[in-house]
Amino acid sequence: MNCGTSIDCRILPDLHHVRESAANIHRHLIKLGYDPHQSREFEIILVEVLNNLVAHATRQKIHENIRLVVSCHRESVNAQIFDHSHGFIWNENPQLPGDDAESGRGLYLVHQLADSVQYFRNLEGNLLWIEKKLKPASPGESSGTDGTTPSATQLNINADSMDDSLPASGSEQDPDMNQEVLSALFGVIREISESRDSSPAVARRLLHRLCCLIESEWFMFFEVLPDRENFRLTASSIEEDRERIIENSFSLLVKQMLLSAHDHTWDEILRGEFPNEVFNNYLPSPYKWAHVCPVVIAGELFGVLTLGHRPSSGSIPPKHRRLIQIFSEFLAIQIQSRKAQESQIRSTVLKQELEIARNIQQALLPGKLPLDNYFEISVSCETAQKVGGDFFDIEHLSEGEFLIYIVDVMGKGIPAALFATICRTIFKYNKSHYRSPAHILSETNNYLFDDLCSVEMFITAQVLYLNAREKKAILANAGHPPLIIKSGNNPSVREVCPEGLPIGIYRDTFFEEQVIPLPANFDILMYTDGLTDTRDAENREYFGINGLKSWIGSNSDCHKAPHEVIRELKGFLRKFSTHNIQSDDQTIIAISERRTCPSPSS
Amino acid sequence: MLSVNVSTIVMKFEKSEKRIRFSDIPELSASRAGEIKAFVLEKLSPEISTAEFDLSRTDFLDSGGLGFLISIHKSMSSRRGRCVIMSPSPIVRQVLELTRLHKVFDICDETTSGSATISRNRSEVAP
Numbered sequence A: 001m002n003c004g005t006s007i008d009c010r011i012l013p014d015l016h017h018v019r020e021s022a023a024n025i026h027r028h029l030i031k032l033g034y035d036p037h038q039s040r041e042f043e044i045i046l047v048e049v050l051n052n053l054v055a056h057a058t059r060q061k062i063h064e065n066i067r068l069v070v071s072c073h074r075e076s077v078n079a080q081i082f083d084h085s086h087g088f089i090w091n092e093n094p095q096l097p098g099d100d101a102e103s104g105r106g107l108y109l110v111h112q113l114a115d116s117v118q119y120f121r122n123l124e125g126n127l128l129w130i131e132k133k134l135k136p137a138s139p140g141e142s143s144g145t146d147g148t149t150p151s152a153t154q155l156n157i158n159a160d161s162m163d164d165s166l167p168a169s170g171s172e173q174d175p176d177m178n179q180e181v182l183s184a185l186f187g188v189i190r191e192i193s194e195s196r197d198s199s200p201a202v203a204r205r206l207l208h209r210l211c212c213l214i215e216s217e218w219f220m221f222f223e224v225l226p227d228r229e230n231f232r233l234t235a236s237s238i239e240e241d242r243e244r245i246i247e248n249s250f251s252l253l254v255k256q257m258l259l260s261a262h263d264h265t266w267d268e269i270l271r272g273e274f275p276n277e278v279f280n281n282y283l284p285s286p287y288k289w290a291h292v293c294p295v296v297i298a299g300e301l302f303g304v305l306t307l308g309h310r311p312s313s314g315s316i317p318p319k320h321r322r323l324i325q326i327f328s329e330f331l332a333i334q335i336q337s338r339k340a341q342e343s344q345i346r347s348t349v350l351k352q353e354l355e356i357a358r359n360i361q362q363a364l365l366p367g368k369l370p371l372d373n374y375f376e377i378s379v380s381c382e383t384a385q386k387v388g389g390d391f392f393d394i395e396h397l398s399e400g401e402f403l404i405y406i407v408d409v410m411g412k413g414i415p416a417a418l419f420a421t422i423c424r425t426i427f428k429y430n431k432s433h434y435r436s437p438a439h440i441l442s443e444t445n446n447y448l449f450d451d452l453c454s455v456e457m458f459i460t461a462q463v464l465y466l467n468a469r470e471k472k473a474i475l476a477n478a479g480h481p482p483l484i485i486k487s488g489n490n491p492s493v494r495e496v497c498p499e500g501l502p503i504g505i506y507r508d509t510f511f512e513e514q515v516i517p518l519p520a521n522f523d524i525l526m527y528t529d530g531l532t533d534t535r536d537a538e539n540r541e542y543f544g545i546n547g548l549k550s551w552i553g554s555n556s557d558c559h560k561a562p563h564e565v566i567r568e569l570k571g572f573l574r575k576f577s578t579h580n581i582q583s584d585d586q587t588i589i590a591i592s593e594r595r596t597c598p599s600p601s602s
Numbered sequence B: 001m002l003s004v005n006v007s008t009i010v011m012k013f014e015k016s017e018k019r020i021r022f023s024d025i026p027e028l029s030a031s032r033a034g035e036i037k038a039f040v041l042e043k044l045s046p047e048i049s050t051a052e053f054d055l056s057r058t059d060f061l062d063s064g065g066l067g068f069l070i071s072i073h074k075s076m077s078s079r080r081g082r083c084v085i086m087s088p089s090p091i092v093r094q095v096l097e098l099t100r101l102h103k104v105f106d107i108c109d110e111t112t113s114g115s116a117t118i119s120r121n122r123s124e125v126a127p
Helices: A016-030 A036-056 A106-111 A175-194 A199-213 A240-260 A266-272 A278-280 A318-364 A413-430 A437-454 A544-554 A562-576 B031-043 B063-078 B090-098
Strands: A006-011 A066-072 A076-083 A116-122 A123-132 A159-164 A218-224 A231-237 A291-295 A302-308 A375-382 A392-399 A403-409 A459-467 A472-478 A484-489 A490-496 A514-518 A523-527 A584-595 B004-008 B009-015 B019-023 B050-054 B083-087 B105-109 B114-121 B125-127
Touching: A006 A016, A006 A175, A016 A403, A016 B004, A036 A066, A036 A076, A036 A106, A036 B090, A076 A302, A076 A514, A076 B125, A106 A490, A106 B090, A123 A523, A159 B063, A199 A218, A199 A231, A199 A302, A218 A240, A231 A240, A231 A392, A231 B063, A240 A278, A240 A302, A278 A291, A291 A318, A302 A318, A302 A490, A375 A403, A375 A562, A403 A413, A403 A523, A403 A584, A403 B105, A413 A437, A413 B031, A437 A459, A437 A472, A490 A544, A523 A544, A523 A562, A544 A562, A562 A584, B009 B031, B019 B031, B031 B063, B050 B063, B063 B083
Parallel strands: B019 B050, B050 B083, B083 B105
Antiparallel strands: A006 A066, A006 A159, A066 A076, A076 A123, A116 A123, A218 A231, A218 A302, A291 A302, A375 A584, A392 A403, A403 A459, A459 A472, A472 A514, A484 A490, A484 A523, A523 A584, B004 B009, B009 B019, B105 B114, B114 B125
16 A cells, blocks of 8 residues: 555536545545545545535635645544635534435534545634555455556546655655644644633643644743733743743843843844853753744734753754744633633623623612502612612501611722622611611611721712601711702602712711601602712713603693603603713602502502 | 436336336446436326336446436426336345435346345335
8 A cells, every 4th residue: 555645636616626636636546556445435425525625615715726635554544724814713523414405414424524624724624634544455355456546647636736755754844843843733633622621731831842843842931911012921831940041031032132222122122043152051951052033823922932942953953943833822711711601601791790780789678669558669679780789678667657777889890899798787786876867877877987088089978867746857967969959730840959978988987867857748859969960972971860851841730650750761862862872870759649549569 | 118218327228117227337427317307207198007127237327327317206206107127136125224225216126037025124025
């Protein structure tokens, strides 16, 4: 059997040519002494893959020939197909379509007939690598018995060029070397895809393989940090103490180069020819003879790979430099891909945690509002993110008697939600002081002041005590937007805002209490600044407190139930802020004197 | 029996009352499926209830060829007819089995004595 043969051909992007080329390769394999049936299987694989490429070629490259390299070995044949499509996600486990589907079985057949299929994407294009084990033809079945064995002149692969007589070793096109490189790469790809290694572990695995391949003795890989001014050692094969010395030497040399080349940037210097001889002087024994290679991905310096080699071997030969480049690019892509995966996992976990936090926060809000013969209350609480810094609570103290809190922790998201939860607990703890809202705020400030100061946050809050029998309300305010009250018999709308700084500003601060007589048919609105800070469609004007008062004034003719007030107000705000996404948490509490009999459905 | 050139492929067909048999089909591939399909559909006149494909000399079958066979199978089923694959060559049988379509088609293995075994779903056997 004539092993070591390599066929390198360009195939016209046409189904007929693909078919003819594959048939010629099949005949050639039989001529080389491979089993005819397995050679036929290999032919089917080639046709399926090449047809797929013809069908999915990009518009710009639709007329470009497809490069196919078939390498023959003692017990196997492999094909390298250089893909000029956009590239695709290679499905490792294709499924059969329904029985009556007329297409969709090609890649399934490839997987079934081939022993190994790997899809390799890199910056220079995509490469499909297929291996099929082929046994020699049984006696009597060798070339000629197939009835299709061509003569030498017939063996004309339908392609622009074909070379099945490449030398066994030596040049950069050396098929054995290519085979070795690809085997090494795909071996690592397989290991990487089966492992859950972090990116440094992936780097170590890959660089160990590279070192074996080019007979390098050690490696260090420095990755450029996001600040693009410093490196981080990502992977290394040497002892930790020596690592430090080499890392420091490297940093020192780069700094010196920067000082002596004023008009060159750090990036430009590292992309250029690195002074390996100078660097070698810095290296501790026995780590002499380093070769430094920049790793550039998509035009950006990604890192620097340092490889150690034997002094006797001189500098790294050109054919190895090419290999180093291929491995480095692949390494960079793998690291980026791992990081993206890790980031995706972190993001998924964070999303799940946020969902849990949201559920907890929702559970802490009053689920069902209390029914009362004197007051009707309705609430809307929307967070800009999954969890928010707004919260409210409604304590039904007795018939016609309520204690209501509305709180807005500065900021959004998890930090705000954490303080909102703590704040709620403190309010609950102090609810026995319901007749004195200012006392509740003062106690809360005492408890939270140190913690809020340490993170430079503050909280605005409003506490309202309502008493129907005494026809009064008592309000205390901690830097919160004014409460709005409207009498049913009087269209004028009034702001009530007792004096008080937000919680967390001063340790011993004063909170004023204001008694509000409750007029007949009153309506009260408590809210957080997410409501008044809503911006208009042009993102120029705030809705503002005047906008809110004006809206309530213009809706004063009819006595609406609180839930209707909230629904209409939110509808108005949606129109007001067309196209604008809600940027802040928004809570609205509407309270009115009961005008209808309470019903469980309300 | 008539021998017809379908583009560069030479194949034969033999028609009796309600049966038509296509034979000597060297390959069923994506590159040829379109021409062969057009030729076969043209020959499937309304009275035909059984379309037989002798694939004993077919030494290449790819997913395009499978698509062709399925389309004929569907066409015959829609007229309550049958599509039978006769004596598939080893590679054809292998591809049918790999894609599990041997459970969909009627496959008939003719023996040297002239008797035939039709199998479908590996259970139904007919003379």
